[in-house]
Amino acid sequence: xxxxxxxxxxxxxxxxxxxxxxxxxxxxxxxxxxxxxxxxxxxxxxxxxxxxxxxxxxxxxxxxxxxxxxxxxxxxxxxxxxxxxxxxxxxxxxxxxxxxxxxxxxxxxxxxxxxxxxxxxxxxxxxxxxxxxxxxxxxxxxxxxxxxxxxxxxxxxxxxxxxxxxxxxxxxxxxxxxxxxxxxxxxxxxxxxxxxxxxxxxxxxxxxxxxxxxxxxxxxxxxxxxxxxxxxxxxxxxxxxxxxxxxxxxxxxxxxxxxxxxxxxxxxxxxxxxxxxxxxxxxxxxxxxxxxxxxxxxxxxxxxxxxxxxxxxxxxxxxxxxxxxxxxxxxxxxxxxxxxxxxxxxxxxxxxxxxxxxxxxxxxxxxxxxxxxxxxxxxxxxxxxxxxxxxxxxxxxxxxxxxxxxxxxxxxxxxxxxxxxxxxxxxxxxxxxxxxxxxxxxxxxxxxxxxxxxxxxxxxxxxxxxxxxxxxxxxxxxxxxxxxxxxxxxxxxxxxxxxxxxxxxxxxxxxxxxxxxxxxxxxxxxxxxxxxxxxxxxxxxxxxxxxxxxxxxxxxxxxxxxxxxxxxxxxxxxxxxxxxxxxxxxx
Numbered sequence: 001x002x003x004x005x006x007x008x009x010x011x012x013x014x015x016x017x018x019x020x021x022x023x024x025x026x027x028x029x030x031x032x033x034x035x036x037x038x039x040x041x042x043x044x045x046x047x048x049x050x051x052x053x054x055x056x057x058x059x060x061x062x063x064x065x066x067x068x069x070x071x072x073x074x075x076x077x078x079x080x081x082x083x084x085x086x087x088x089x090x091x092x093x094x095x096x097x098x099x100x101x102x103x104x105x106x107x108x109x110x111x112x113x114x115x116x117x118x119x120x121x122x123x124x125x126x127x128x129x130x131x132x133x134x135x136x137x138x139x140x141x142x143x144x145x146x147x148x149x150x151x152x153x154x155x156x157x158x159x160x161x162x163x164x165x166x167x168x169x170x171x172x173x174x175x176x177x178x179x180x181x182x183x184x185x186x187x188x189x190x191x192x193x194x195x196x197x198x199x200x201x202x203x204x205x206x207x208x209x210x211x212x213x214x215x216x217x218x219x220x221x222x223x224x225x226x227x228x229x230x231x232x233x234x235x236x237x238x239x240x241x242x243x244x245x246x247x248x249x250x251x252x253x254x255x256x257x258x259x260x261x262x263x264x265x266x267x268x269x270x271x272x273x274x275x276x277x278x279x280x281x282x283x284x285x286x287x288x289x290x291x292x293x294x295x296x297x298x299x300x301x302x303x304x305x306x307x308x309x310x311x312x313x314x315x316x317x318x319x320x321x322x323x324x325x326x327x328x329x330x331x332x333x334x335x336x337x338x339x340x341x342x343x344x345x346x347x348x349x350x351x352x353x354x355x356x357x358x359x360x361x362x363x364x365x366x367x368x369x370x371x372x373x374x375x376x377x378x379x380x381x382x383x384x385x386x387x388x389x390x391x392x393x394x395x396x397x398x399x400x401x402x403x404x405x406x407x408x409x410x411x412x413x414x415x416x417x418x419x420x421x422x423x424x425x426x427x428x429x430x431x432x433x434x435x436x437x438x439x440x441x442x443x444x445x446x447x448x449x450x451x452x453x454x455x456x457x458x459x460x461x462x463x464x465x466x467x468x469x470x471x472x473x474x475x476x477x478x479x480x481x482x483x484x485x486x487x488x489x490x491x492x493x494x495x496x497x498x499x500x501x502x503x504x505x506x507x508x509x510x511x512x513x514x515x516x517x518x519x520x521x522x523x524x525x526x527x528x529x530x531x532x533x534x535x536x537x538x539x540x541x542x543x544x545x546x547x548x549x550x551x552x553x554x555x556x557x558x559x560x561x562x563x564x565x566x567x568x569x570x571x572x573x574x575x576x577x578x579x580x581x582x583x584x585x586x587x
Contacts, residue, residue, distance in 0.1 A: 007105055010090055030089075032087040048064050168258035175473035178473070187228065198534075204296075204322055210289060259419075271379075274382025306319055306320070323341065351497075356507045385404055451465050471489040490516070492508070495508075
């Protein structure tokens with residue numbers, strides 16, 4: 001339980017806890033739990049009744065004071081204060097990230113503690129509630145009430161506000177700092193960890209150290225960029241505001257939306273309950289990639305199934321990469337002939353760019369793997385070791401097929417986060433609706449998006465972000481300077497297909513499947529050089545180049561300047577002339 005953050009000797013806060021954590025809390029001396037998260041907020045969220053039942057079993061008191069993300073009403077703060085007065089401590093309060101619980105504590109204590117003390121205490125626990133300052137001061141002055149909207153100050157308004165501290169958010173910030181160091185830039189990100197996810201496939205094959213894929217978020221946020229450790233909940237683009245989980249608002253002149261996508265584990269019935277046991281694993285989780293290799297090492301016969309959900313997903317080649325590397329290990333151990341290997345793909349083709357299908361098929365055939373197209377995983381019975389698929393026939397009819405397994409590697413369905421899908425930025429499919437070349441929002445001229453959440457029809461990979469970040473940076477600076485965007489993204493993405501340990505088919509392509517190889521070599525040939533790039537060079541390229549604004553081989557294509565290229569969108573004039581950040585002055 002290293003996620004617990006103590007605010008007072010009486011109260012600690014934490015991100016979402018599970019049923020198994022309750023016993024640990026009891027052993028640590030906690031006597032009560034306050035749940036500040038509404039039920040049904042996320043697919044992988046335990047029900048409040050489950051946590052309550054576990055608390056009762058261990059003799060802990062339980063209170064449910066749900067607060068909708070982006071809101072922190074006075075009534076909830078009063079209920080939180082009443083609970084603290086009533087409960088015997090120590091008390092653990094939790095929500096999705098701990099932010100809402102920290103917010104309620106601060107509002108509950110504002111009647112007798114200064115805003116400065118509350119903000120400093122929260123910061124010491126890793127929570128940035130600076131946005132609450134105006135409301136806390138109002139509560140202290142009135143003794144009870146307070147406004148819901150954060151007043152504009154230098155601390156809460158920025159030239160560029162970035163939602164998301166993953167690869168896309170950090171790379172965009174670094175590219176902006178490289179071009180315009182005096183910009184006031186902030187990143188809104190609740191997690192204290194940053195992950196290099198492309199290496200998890202190698203971790204699942206025993207070819208990479210998992211610890212090298214994780215770094216503290218504070219180390220990767222570019223210097224000079226403010227990290228606001230909070231979660232975004234909603235947007236008010238007509239007012240150039242981002243709403244945080246605690247109800248605070250942050251103002252911006254330009255906005256970058258880059259929170260990544262959401263893995264929908266609960267979209268597959270029974271999967272969440274059996275992940276990490278019963279032979280069910282996934283390289284899409286930091287905690288489970290080592291379990292993949294454990295299963296691969298232990299399997300000496302039986303059936304291994306690898307799944308791929310409907311597109312789009314991050315790194316479309318990852319599902320079959322897991323298959324190739326597992327088969328290569330079994331071949332080297334002399335047991336491949338005893339294992340029935342199958343790839344169940346919800347789509348109709350092995351890979352979306354035809355150039356790379358023939359070399360991949362050679363490996364499929366060499367490994368003796370069976371391809372099951374139009375086969376979509378819908379349920380898993382871990383105890384019985386059965387996978388249930390909806391299989392579409394040539395005539396369009398769908399039937400349910402149950403397949404036994406000894407090992408099941410699952411890639412979950414994926415979508416934009418809920419708060420993005422519910423936002424005014426979303427297209428019909430829920431992704432941030434951007435122009436695929438400029439990455440500028442189609443309706444809001446001072447809003448940009450990149451990375452997995454953007455609607456651009458490119459491969460969702462870190463390599464794509466490396467080319468997108470300079471484009472977004474150039475175009476944001478153009479907007480801030482009153483000009484039109486002129487940097488163009490060509491859809492570049494890279495998928496290093498690890499067909500065996502030591503060899504990679506380096507698939508590089510842009511929009512429409514156009515081949516965009518970096519090196520003058522046949523890209524369809526598996527190469528040891530490409531393995532070296534994947535396993536040794538690319539992590540360095542990621543952490544020491546991309547996240548630091550060093551744009552090696554990533555300079556964007558620029559269109560020539562247009563005469564009088566002043567932005568015509570009235571919202572941009574408002575943003576540039578009368579934004580809170582400009583009124584407050586540049587930091």
